[in-house]
Amino acid sequence: MAEPVDLSGAHRELDSLKRQICHCQLRGECLGCKGVEMVRQQLEAVVAAASQPVLLQVGQEAAAKDMLAQFSQMQERLMDDPEIRRAADAFRERLMEDPEVRKLMEDLMGRLGSEGGEAPD
Numbered sequence: 517m518a519e520p521v522d523l524s525g526a527h528r529e530l531d532s533l534k535r536q537i538c539h540c541q542l543r544g545e546c547l548g549c550k551g552v553e554m555v556r557q558q559l560e561a562v563v564a565a566a567s568q569p570v571l572l573q574v575g576q577e578a579a580a581k582d583m584l585a586q587f588s589q590m591q592e593r594l595m596d597d598p599e600i601r602r603a604a605d606a607f608r609e610r611l612m613e614d615p616e617v618r619k620l621m622e623d624l625m626g627r628l629g630s631e632g633g634e635a636p637d
Contacts, residue, residue: 521563530556537611547607 530552537548544553565576594600612618 521567523559523563526559527556530559533617536614536617537607547603 534549534552535542537552538546539548540546542549544550561580565580568576595604612621
């Protein structure tokens, strides 16, 4: 069995990001808070799945692909709503105005591109 993974640094960074993009005084009501919490849950799920023996990972990988497909479908349905699309575009623009966030995103995308060897689906 793999050693426990320390996620405290990732949680600390997510908390910092949440404070920067929150519009509801950290009550968990705004898109920023909800999005960060969704990322936190996904991070924990990935670490938990990756810590399992390989045979269990195969089943979990299939479930993760199914969850990703469902998430993509949900995202498509949401983005068909013009009001939600405008809000998401405004959120992305505001987020990318921050030079630190822009650099973090560029670094992350660069790492994802170099680790995968190809563009993600």
